Amino acid sequence: MQTLKQYLLLTTFSLGVISCQNSDDNAVANNVTLEFNNTFKNTAIVLGDASSVTATTNTSAEGQIHHFSELKYVISNIRLVKADGNEIPYKINDLDQGATVIDQSKPETLRYILSNIPAGEYKRIKFGLGVKKELNVLDQMRFPRFYATAGANDTQMMWEWGAGYRFTKIEGFYGTDHKQMSIHTGSTIKGSEGNFTQGVDAYRDISLDLPKIAIVDSKAPKIIVKADFDKLLTGKINTIVLVTGTGSEGNATPNIHTANQMIKFVDNLGGNGSSDISGMFSVSGVEN
Numbered sequence: 665m666q667t668l669k670q671y672l673l674l675t676t677f678s679l680g681v682i683s684c685q686n687s688d689d690n691a692v693a694n695n696v697t698l699e700f701n702n703t704f705k706n707t708a709i710v711l712g713d714a715s716s717v718t719a720t721t722n723t724s725a726e727g728q729i730h731h732f733s734e735l736k737y738v739i740s741n742i743r744l745v746k747a748d749g750n751e752i753p754y755k756i757n758d759l760d761q762g763a764t765v766i767d768q769s770k771p772e773t774l775r776y777i778l779s780n781i782p783a784g785e786y787k788r789i790k791f792g793l794g795v796k797k798e799l800n801v802l803d804q805m806r807f808p809r810f811y812a813t814a815g816a817n818d819t820q821m822m823w824e825w826g827a828g829y830r831f832t833k834i835e836g837f838y839g840t841d842h843k844q845m846s847i848h849t850g851s852t853i854k855g856s857e858g859n860f861t862q863g864v865d866a867y868r869d870i871s872l873d874l875p876k877i878a879i880v881d882s883k884a885p886k887i888i889v890k891a892d893f894d895k896l897l898t899g900k901i902n903t904i905v906l907v908t909g910t911g912s913e914g915n916a917t918p919n920i921h922t923a924n925q926m927i928k929f930v931d932n933l934g935g936n937g938s939s940d941i942s943g944m945f946s947v948s949g950v951e952n
Contacts, residue, residue, distance in 0.1 A: 694780075868930065895932050
């Protein structure tokens, strides 16, 4: 009788182990969380106004002290690359479900969940800083959720003068006398209504290797993406000295009229698409 009890207990345990193994082996899809960590070098950014004593300050390679009062950027066109090289796109043609505005003032936006990612091992992540030109049209009917988020009073990620979105929006102060800094980037258009053509293309495609394999199975991994805004002025491509006024290469308020100046900030933040495909971004960790 005792032997029979032991046999039944052993059988039950074995079935439990097999059940758990099958559960893991048969995992079809799970979520992947992207966590964005905005920093100056290795220090997390704290926003503040001109008189703030708590805002995180940074010093550029040229010795300019600066800090941010507002920090937002658009992430879209997300793709995960498997260890075998296969690329898994995530709702890349749907801004409502596959794009987001990262807003340093709203902690809930710093985590973005990719749902139903196929089980597997992933070695790289790709995403767009901004919106690719095919989708960079203010289309309230097609993408009402993203349109509403980008156009909200506290977000304002739309150009006032154009038909497209802002890709980054940075407000702050620089110098010991706290001069205002306002840096907005995004693609520009040329021509008149009904005859618009692409001007400066500010969209940048980012490609980042993961420091270790992200495993999607019965567990949902987290990928920590670091955005180092020290690169804004001290980038791999350009070293920028901020000045006030218009028409200067270091103009702190680049816009449609100063697109050549704006593109210097774009290349620092998102890379130039050839020799630099990471810009200010890196993956600082993967949690499986």
